[in-house]
Amino acid sequence: MKLLVLGGSDFVGRSAVEHALELQWDVTVLNRGTTASDPRVTQLRGDRRASGGLDSIREGNWDMVFDTWSWEPGVVAQSAAMLAGRAGSYIYVSSRSVYDEPEAGANETWPTVQGPGEDYARCKLGGEQAAAAAFGARALLVRAGLILGPYENISRLPWWLNRIGQERSLRSDQNERAGDVLAPGPADLALQYIDARDLVGWSLGAAARGLGGAYDVVSRPGHATMREVLQACVAATRSDARLRWVEPDILSAAGVQPWTELPIWIPPGADHDSLHASDVSKAFAEGLRARPIQETVADTWTWLQSVNGEASTRRDRPPVGLSADREAAILADVERAEGR
Numbered sequence: 120m121k122l123l124v125l126g127g128s129d130f131v132g133r134s135a136v137e138h139a140l141e142l143q144w145d146v147t148v149l150n151r152g153t154t155a156s157d158p159r160v161t162q163l164r165g166d167r168r169a170s171g172g173l174d175s176i177r178e179g180n181w182d183m184v185f186d187t188w189s190w191e192p193g194v195v196a197q198s199a200a201m202l203a204g205r206a207g208s209y210i211y212v213s214s215r216s217v218y219d220e221p222e223a224g225a226n227e228t229w230p231t232v233q234g235p236g237e238d239y240a241r242c243k244l245g246g247e248q249a250a251a252a253a254f255g256a257r258a259l260l261v262r263a264g265l266i267l268g269p270y271e272n273i274s275r276l277p278w279w280l281n282r283i284g285q286e287r288s289l290r291s292d293q294n295e296r297a298g299d300v301l302a303p304g305p306a307d308l309a310l311q312y313i314d315a316r317d318l319v320g321w322s323l324g325a326a327a328r329g330l331g332g333a334y335d336v337v338s339r340p341g342h343a344t345m346r347e348v349l350q351a352c353v354a355a356t357r358s359d360a361r362l363r364w365v366e367p368d369i370l371s372a373a374g375v376q377p378w379t380e381l382p383i384w385i386p387p388g389a390d391h392d393s394l395h396a397s398d399v400s401k402a403f404a405e406g407l408r409a410r411p412i413q414e415t416v417a418d419t420w421t422w423l424q425s426v427n428g429e430a431s432t433r434r435d436r437p438p439v440g441l442s443a444d445r446e447a448a449i450l451a452d453v454e455r456a457e458g459r
């Protein structure tokens with residue numbers, strides 16, 4: 120199989136490249152060369168926003184294209200139109216953000232956002248429409264939810280791993296107190312996410328079988344809990360950290376921002392349901408599988424150590440994570456309230 124990855128040097132695109140190489144596919148990537156691509160691929164250079172940026176793919180045939188573009192839909196329209204006669208399928212990595220305030224149980228039939236705008240949801244929806252306009256039923260629209268795994272470039276799981284991993288050298292036999300880590304409750308909060316490797320494995324396989332149309336590609340709701348994620352972080356980092364569970368009302372009163380200050384975590388309620396409670400039976404019926412959280416966390420830690428704990432983060436996203444001072448202040452308040 121011949122695969123063209125538009126991007127391919129970052130998180131999801133890079134996972135697609137590695138998966139295809141494992142399958143012995145012939146892989147070409149097109150990007151600006153800001154970060155090194157896998158040396159085993161054919162590297163093409165081009166800036167998709169610049170005039171002539173696609174010159175290097177004006178010729179050539181591919182079985183499928185894998186595109187992660189998240190910004191102007193016109194960029195997807197250009198590459199899809201150019202490749203429609205020379206590529207079998209167009210996989211567009213989209214997002215469940217295209218849905219208009221989805222509720223628990225929402226699936227691919229839920230209404231999408233309406234009206235004009237240049238926000239992320241409308242850009243992703245526009246990207247889908249551009250891919251479908253050029254490739255029709257040969258466009259596979261992969262609506263991901265939260266994506267975790269090695270190479271993650273938002274620093275959600277890396278933030279937790281680094282935070283919990285910080286505590287691993289503070290051993291009690293050195294008379295030092297291993298740190299308490301603020302763990303946002305409830306501990307059994309159900310999470311729904313996808314390991315990037317499961318996302319790309321399913322997407323490439325589905326496109327190879329000729330599948331097209333929109334699919335929500337995330338684990339089943341409750342595939343892991345907040346407790347399982349953080350305990351997996353403790354295990355992977357061999358940390359001495361003690362998880363101090365703090366209930367959502369206390370975090371809310373302290374002004375803690377879910378999702379950004381405490382990544383991954385969204386307290387129970389409508390926002391949680393919209394992200395962590397979707398119906399993914401369509402993709403599971405087509406063979407989607409989700410590996411255990413322990414594997415995702417351990418492999419992400421292995422990768423994170425290989426880059427000295429410094430995952431590159433996308434500059435178009437706000438930084439994540441709670442400051443050490445705020446965490447300590449909240450935990451001190453909790454201890455005082457508990458009379459400890």
Ligand SMILES: NC(=O)c1ccc[n+]([C@@H]2O[C@H](COP(=O)([O-])OP(=O)(O)OC[C@H]3O[C@@H](n4cnc5c(N)ncnc54)[C@H](OP(=O)(O)O)[C@@H]3O)[C@@H](O)[C@H]2O)c1
Binds near residue numbers: 129
């Ligand atoms: N993270 C999540 O939880 C989440 C959830 C739902 C959906 N998603 C979707 O998942 C995907 C993540 O994609 P990703 O991590 O592979 O990376 P990405 O940020 O979409 O793309 C980065 C890649 O594109 C290349 N690139 C950037 N600007 C370019 C330009 N002007 N011209 C040519 N190439 C350019 C980069 O290389 P150069 O810089 O070298 O050009 C890099 O290879 C996105 O589609 C996102 O919307 C993410």
